[in-house]
Amino acid sequence: MNLILIGPPGAGKGTQAKILEEIYGLKQLSTGDMLRAEIADGTDLGKKAKAIMDAGNLVSDDIMVGMIESRIEQADCAKGVIFDGFPRTVEQAKALDTMLGKKGKPVKAVIEFVADEETLVDRLKSRIAQTIAAGQEVRGDDNEETFRKRLGVYRAQTAPILPYYEGTGLLHKVDGMASVEDVSKEIKALLG
Numbered sequence: 001m002n003l004i005l006i007g008p009p010g011a012g013k014g015t016q017a018k019i020l021e022e023i024y025g026l027k028q029l030s031t032g033d034m035l036r037a038e039i040a041d042g043t044d045l046g047k048k049a050k051a052i053m054d055a056g057n058l059v060s061d062d063i064m065v066g067m068i069e070s071r072i073e074q075a076d077c078a079k080g081v082i083f084d085g086f087p088r089t090v091e092q093a094k095a096l097d098t099m100l101g102k103k104g105k106p107v108k109a110v111i112e113f114v115a116d117e118e119t120l121v122d123r124l125k126s127r128i129a130q131t132i133a134a135g136q137e138v139r140g141d142d143n144e145e146t147f148r149k150r151l152g153v154y155r156a157q158t159a160p161i162l163p164y165y166e167g168t169g170l171l172h173k174v175d176g177m178a179s180v181e182d183v184s185k186e187i188k189a190l191l192g
């Protein structure tokens with residue numbers, strides 16, 4: 001079973017992806033985490049991606065599609081994947097359809113996390129405070145200005161994917177402002 005989680009930054013996709021991994025034995029693929037691993041490893045790709053990410057912009061479709069294409073071939077993806085942060089453009093969505101179509105393993109559901117932007121900014125601020133209090137490093141793109149930029153990029157480049165999936169009948173909306181437990185219940189219910 002393949003699932004796609006779509007929603008603005010901070011809407012809780014990663015948290016729900018972890019829960020779904022446990023329940024359904026799927027593999028979460030977070031393209032944000034994959035890019036941050038490239039940065040931590042100091043690869044050429046990581047170096048290129050860091051400046052783009054820190055500005056709140058999107059890494060190119062070619063790079064992201066290539067990254068996902070090779071990753072889903074690995075053994076840990078055999079039972080299915082939870083796509084978290086991919087696709088983020090209509091171009092990526094079409095490329096993913098083609099990829100999964102070839103494998104004969106289409107998408108079972110696309111879950112949209114509906115969220116209020118100002119609440120997301122408040123959540124970000126408390127997350128930054130907690131990270132600092134825990135003595136951990138704050139992400140380069142986790143400051144209010146860049147976060148607002150990411151929200152705008154979501155609206156302009158990622159939200160246009162939604163009508164595309166609506167047309168396929170696969171799109172389900174969940175309330176990203178509800179508690180972690182309630183969102184999780186909603187998702188389980190829609191997956192049947």
Ligand code: ADP
Binds near residue numbers: 052064084
């Ligand atoms: P969030 O969901 O909180 O915005 P992510 O960790 O998913 O954070 O992504 C962080 C950054 O990584 C994005 O702002 C973007 O620069 C880059 N990125 C992640 N996934 C993609 C993607 N599919 N296409 C383009 N850029 C991406």
